[in-house]
Amino acid sequence: MNFRPRAKDEPEINLIPFIDVLLVVLIFLMLTTTYSKFTEMQLRLPVADTDAQRDYPREVIVAVSSDGRYMVNKHPVTGRGPEALAESMAEAAKAGKDSVVIISADATATHQSVITVMEAARRIGLTQITFATQSSAQAGSK
Numbered sequence: 001m002n003f004r005p006r007a008k009d010e011p012e013i014n015l016i017p018f019i020d021v022l023l024v025v026l027i028f029l030m031l032t033t034t035y036s037k038f039t040e041m042q043l044r045l046p047v048a049d050t051d052a053q054r055d056y057p058r059e060v061i062v063a064v065s066s067d068g069r070y071m072v073n074k075h076p077v078t079g080r081g082p083e084a085l086a087e088s089m090a091e092a093a094k095a096g097k098d099s100v101v102i103i104s105a106d107a108t109a110t111h112q113s114v115i116t117v118m119e120a121a122r123r124i125g126l127t128q129i130t131f132a133t134q135s136s137a138q139a140g141s142k
Helices: 016-032 082-092 111-123 136-141
Strands: 059-064 070-072 100-105 128-131
Touching (some): 070 082, 100 111
Parallel strands (some): 059 100, 100 128
Antiparallel strands (some): 059 070
């Protein structure tokens, strides 16, 4: 029998599983923490009454039908070319070059008819153009 004293191995702590667990806890805390929002700006937006703000003489409303006919401020335009349309738009633009052209085109109107309105506005020097739309709730009720 061997009665010699054995060399005692020192116990060793394996750190790899410990680090793995700590990384999982760290990721969990990072994902579930809510951050304070100190960087937000507190804004008070101005309130406007849209009907009171509208300046009707500055608007030139051009309606485009699905078959390519035009109406400028509810007056029909004779002819479908940009020349006739530009002439009607020039008469309707009471504020001169500051007038805003509002294109109200039918959903099935051709792209060319809308481009014709834009070309007519360019010819008479009107550069402010916007498009009229309707909300999907209004479209569904019709």
